[in-house]
Amino acid sequence: MSAERLLVIGGDAAGMSAAAQARRLRPAGDLAITVLEQGPDVSFSACGIPYWVGDVVSDRDALIARTPGQFAAQDIGVRTGTRAEAIDLDAGTVTTGAGEVLGYDALVVATGGRPLRPPVPGLDAGGVHGVHRLADGADIRAAVAAGARRAVVLGGGYIGLEMADVLHARGLQVTVVLADPLPMTQLDPDMGERVCKAMGDMGIEMQTDQPVREIETDADGVVRAVRTDAGSYPCDLVVLGLGMGPEVALAEAAGLQLGVTGAVDVDRTQRSRSHPEVFAAGDCAQTHHRLTGEAAHIALGTHANKQGRVAGSVIGGRAARFAGVLGTALTKVGELEIARTGLSTAEAERAGYEFRTETIEGTTRAGYYPGADPIAVKLVSDVGSGQLLGGQIVGGPGSGKRIDVLATAIWAGMTAEEFAGSDLSYAPPFSPTYDPVIVAARVASRVEQG
Structure with missing residues (x-):
């Protein structure tokens, strides 16, 4: 009798936690596990990218928890550089970018989050960088090494503040441009005011209540300024810290049910409410708030690891439920x-x-x-x-x-x-x-x- 097949789409926190937990509970002869990851790395710390950019962490590879080779030693097949292009829920297959069709008995969708990119002219210009993949960190480090001296950070959430901090520490002139009245909208305004004042006292220029209208570029298409209704802020580097939404294009195209937050709708075992053979975990999955019981989407690595472990436990035959979030x-x-x-x-x-x-x-x-x-x-x-x-x-x-x-x-x-x-x-x-x-x-x- 052939082994049951677990296919995981996405090789970071949620996906690899699911694969590793399923393997702990079921041997290779009983469950064959394959992970598809479109990038070159798995199990990397996106949260550590700002500190690598800031040279607090000097070694890129220190941000990688485990390599494909280490997973292979556990009989978990990891295929990097392999993009999942389509899911056929009726046939139980996934088609890769190379046209290969892979069957599954259980599927974990762990496609992660998508950095928010508002429809602003010039946002795709040279010198504009997200903070999502290790390659993003490498690009920002290269820009600083090449002589970037003035940076504009768009957004005042966790990533925005961390990037402003590390770029300022590296000697750049940093301006934070916000559409909101204060940074850290996760806080109450009186607490956000403390943060805003402290950043200004550090020498970070805070421009609040200013939605971005355009990224101005030079003749070569490289960023030269960020324009708002209040003015234009010269720069040679723009960093996007505008938050994350669920990356659900693949799931939605396949017909998986989405929840009110726009993420994949799952029950507390991380099982899809519309297709029980499919699980979703991490930034692409909807969850619930511990206090209110209401649907929530909070993109944090802590949640992704726990949700992946829940999915892997259920696939491995052990009862498990995700207990919700507080947004800590x-x-x-x-x-x-x-x-x-x-x-x-x-x-x-x-x-x-x-x-x-x-x-x-x-x-x-x-x-x-x-x-x-x-x-x-x-x-x-x-x-x-x-x-x-x-x-x-x-x-x-x-x-x-x-x-x-x-x-x-x-x-x-x-x-x-x-x-x-x-x-x-x-x-x-x-x-x-x-x-x-x-x-x-x-x-x-x-x-x-x-």
């Missing part, structure tokens, strides 16, 4: 650390909560200890129950990872009062006697009791 994330710009989890006030309002917010300011260490830096903690809680709904942190070194404590409390459904009584560690080099997150919870619980 953090980044840094200069010495400022920025983190968030759960619901912002705008998200809580859209979800129908009656909520209150409390913001406290403190220090990352005991105030008398050298290196104590400012930290601001904001909590969002439900008025009726006191349940924690969201948290945001902006502060100096040592601030950001505190978001994980808040994420754990929100995940567990704790109230502000319960969290305020939790037993967190203390030593002067690491925190004040009462950690800032506990202080914020104490304030929120006192207000609730009052």
Whole structure:
């Protein structure tokens, strides 16, 4: 009897996690696994690209977790440079760019995300770069090495801030151009204002409320400026940090059902709701928010790895379900650390909560200890129950990872009062006697009791 066939489209976080987990549970004689990856690499860290551009990480290959050869040693066949062109759901086949037809018994669609590119004239000009593949990082590094001195970063989300930070650190004059009033729209405006001010204080020029109208080019078709309604910003390098949408062209053309977010609609086992032999995971798949239960699309590598593992477990015969997301994330710009989890006030309002917010300011260490830096903690809680709904942190070194404590409390459904009584560690080099997150919870619980 021949082995069952698992075919995976996409060789990064979700796809390779699915393949590796399925192989752990089923031997090669029982399950043959083939992965199609259109690029030259698999299992690479897209999140690490800014730090490679900034020379914080000097070795490109350090961003590659595992090679095709390492997967081959596990009897996982990886075919790089192989693009999947079409899926025939009725026949159970995938056709490659070379015209080869491959059959499957189970299919994992892990096509990832697609960088958002608004219809702006000149966006395809020379000198305009995304931050999606390792090749993008190589191109930006080459531009800096060739003498680029003025950069415009479009967008103020995680990637936009990280790229502005590393290019500024490498000595470029950096302008961030935003259509939004503030960077980091994942934060509430009062916290976003802190980020914006800190970036300006660093010497990064912030141009907000300015949608891009055109990428101006020279006679050779190379970028020379970014134009908005407010002015033109000269540059010889443009970096796109406008966010990610689901890459679903292949899935949609095949007839897989998409959800309200535009991503592939899956149940909590990552199985397609329209075609049960197909799974989808990672940035191309729709998920749900842990608190509201509503459909969500949040492109983060943490989710992609977990969703891939769930799909691989189910294919391998082990029950598994994806438990949802809180959107927990953090980044840094200069010495400022920025983190968030759960619901912002705008998200809580859209979800129908009656909520209150409390913001406290403190220090990352005991105030008398050298290196104590400012930290601001904001909590969002439900008025009726006191349940924690969201948290945001902006502060100096040592601030950001505190978001994980808040994420754990929100995940567990704790109230502000319960969290305020939790037993967190203390030593002067690491925190004040009462950690800032506990202080914020104490304030929120006192207000609730009052």
